[in-house]
Amino acid sequence: MNNMPRWFNDAIFYQVYPQSFCDGNGDGVGDFVGLISKLDYIKQTGFNALWINPCFDSPFKDAGYDVRNYFKIAPRYGTEEDARKLFEEAHKRGMRVLLDLVPGHTSDKCRWFVQSAKPYRNRYSDRYIWTNSGWARPEGYNWVTGNADRDGTYMLNFFLNQPALNYGFNKINDPSWQISYKDKRVKPTLRAMMKVMRFWLDRGADGFRVDMADSLVKNDPDKSATASLWRKVRRMLDAHYPEAVIVSEWCNAPVAINKARFHGDFLLHHGDKLTDHAFYKRDEAGKSVAYFCKTAHASAHDMLRRYVEELQATRNNGYICVISGNHDVVRLSEFLDESERRLAFVFLLTLPGAPFVYYGDEIGMRYIPQRSKEGGFHRTGSRTPMQWNDELPNCGFSSAPASKLYLDVDRRPDAPCAERQMKDASSLWSLVRELALLRHSRVDLQAESDFAVEECSDDGVLCYRRGERTFVLFNPTDQERESTVLVGKKLFELGSATSNNGATLLAPQTAVIFEK
Numbered sequence: 400m401n402n403m404p405r406w407f408n409d410a411i412f413y414q415v416y417p418q419s420f421c422d423g424n425g426d427g428v429g430d431f432v433g434l435i436s437k438l439d440y441i442k443q444t445g446f447n448a449l450w451i452n453p454c455f456d457s458p459f460k461d462a463g464y465d466v467r468n469y470f471k472i473a474p475r476y477g478t479e480e481d482a483r484k485l486f487e488e489a490h491k492r493g494m495r496v497l498l499d500l501v502p503g504h505t506s507d508k509c510r511w512f513v514q515s516a517k518p519y520r521n522r523y524s525d526r527y528i529w530t531n532s533g534w535a536r537p538e539g540y541n542w543v544t545g546n547a548d549r550d551g552t553y554m555l556n557f558f559l560n561q562p563a564l565n566y567g568f569n570k571i572n573d574p575s576w577q578i579s580y581k582d583k584r585v586k587p588t589l590r591a592m593m594k595v596m597r598f599w600l601d602r603g604a605d606g607f608r609v610d611m612a613d614s615l616v617k618n619d620p621d622k623s624a625t626a627s628l629w630r631k632v633r634r635m636l637d638a639h640y641p642e643a644v645i646v647s648e649w650c651n652a653p654v655a656i657n658k659a660r661f662h663g664d665f666l667l668h669h670g671d672k673l674t675d676h677a678f679y680k681r682d683e684a685g686k687s688v689a690y691f692c693k694t695a696h697a698s699a700h701d702m703l704r705r706y707v708e709e710l711q712a713t714r715n716n717g718y719i720c721v722i723s724g725n726h727d728v729v730r731l732s733e734f735l736d737e738s739e740r741r742l743a744f745v746f747l748l749t750l751p752g753a754p755f756v757y758y759g760d761e762i763g764m765r766y767i768p769q770r771s772k773e774g775g776f777h778r779t780g781s782r783t784p785m786q787w788n789d790e791l792p793n794c795g796f797s798s799a800p801a802s803k804l805y806l807d808v809d810r811r812p813d814a815p816c817a818e819r820q821m822k823d824a825s826s827l828w829s830l831v832r833e834l835a836l837l838r839h840s841r842v843d844l845q846a847e848s849d850f851a852v853e854e855c856s857d858d859g860v861l862c863y864r865r866g867e868r869t870f871v872l873f874n875p876t877d878q879e880r881e882s883t884v885l886v887g888k889k890l891f892e893l894g895s896a897t898s899n900n901g902a903t904l905l906a907p908q909t910a911v912i913f914e915k
Contacts, residue, residue: 785817859875882896
């Protein structure tokens, strides 16, 4: 791999939504003290890397994706010293920590924006994208007017309170206010973001997951200008922080990895992507047609086609990172039952690249519909507190009264919880742990080992080889299937795979990992 930190090859990431993970001070909101207290759990489960959702100072109109101060930890999570301790304690356990970087916009309460909105020229006047008239609202973007003394409208990058940082434009349509991305007036924006990165890397962070990484330069349809800025970031990292990793939220691996030079790119649930085909896909009537739905009888070829193309295109340049879910997606348990999720985890933890597991997915936490919180809207139901145990009042998440919780916990009698599943060898948690430890123990199953499809049928049978000798074979359906691939020494088996006249008979819902 091209300047790839060696630790990334064996990384299995656990995504922590900090406000919902563990409350260490009893105020009803998760924090770094609580997270530190659960590092041993994360390590025991088999994860050796963390991605932490935004933890910087924020008004929390978008759950922290509206940053007010990149150089300060949000007080509800703790202090800079708590962050340093988190990095130190993670490193003691052989774990790495990625912070969530939001480079495309800030909060409208950010000091940079407050200064940029002033009616006179100052060092921040060009830090955000403004038109040259309070009445101008050019088509193609969202604008806010009448909210500042400055004579101009400003561009939004997402929500109303998230003004777009100015990295310039690739194609200039109106030179009266649009600035080229090569212009010296916008270069301080990238320098400021790299300063943020250096600040946290110097304090012990191991890299960043980058939110909306493709959103920097505007009027940039092929993302070539945006990619050129990220190449500058990568050169800085290679020169001064060679062990640091950046993973993009781009969902276009050939661009993010080959052109922008990210170490990895998230494979989100967007249409025609692997995660959609494998886990989430439904037809127009709402019926699941996902590959791991046992009654869908979906084509393995249709699921893998585009993924294999992108995998081949990015070979030796970076990792495609498949996720179990995240804070923006309805939880996996809403789409697949537990038997189906078991096979899905075999898939996730045997693919190349670095897998990411959303907190609580390892115990089958549910989506809990409730009132929108901090811009979550329908996503709020996927952001509920981690279920640690059966203790009242709040399943071990917090000692605060239920009315003070960031979000309510799953209060159903059969709510999944970590402590109970850790004692049960047949639980989903135990399965995830077994698979994670197997991946750590076999180089063939890690990120950069070869991936080759051995069998890929329209009746659901799928077999791929990892490395030189390790194979993974699936029948996700509710019917017996036959595979032309002969099973060797079994390393893991879910269901049943037996020899049958020179072929392999696969019981319904079977996954087997073996070597030859």
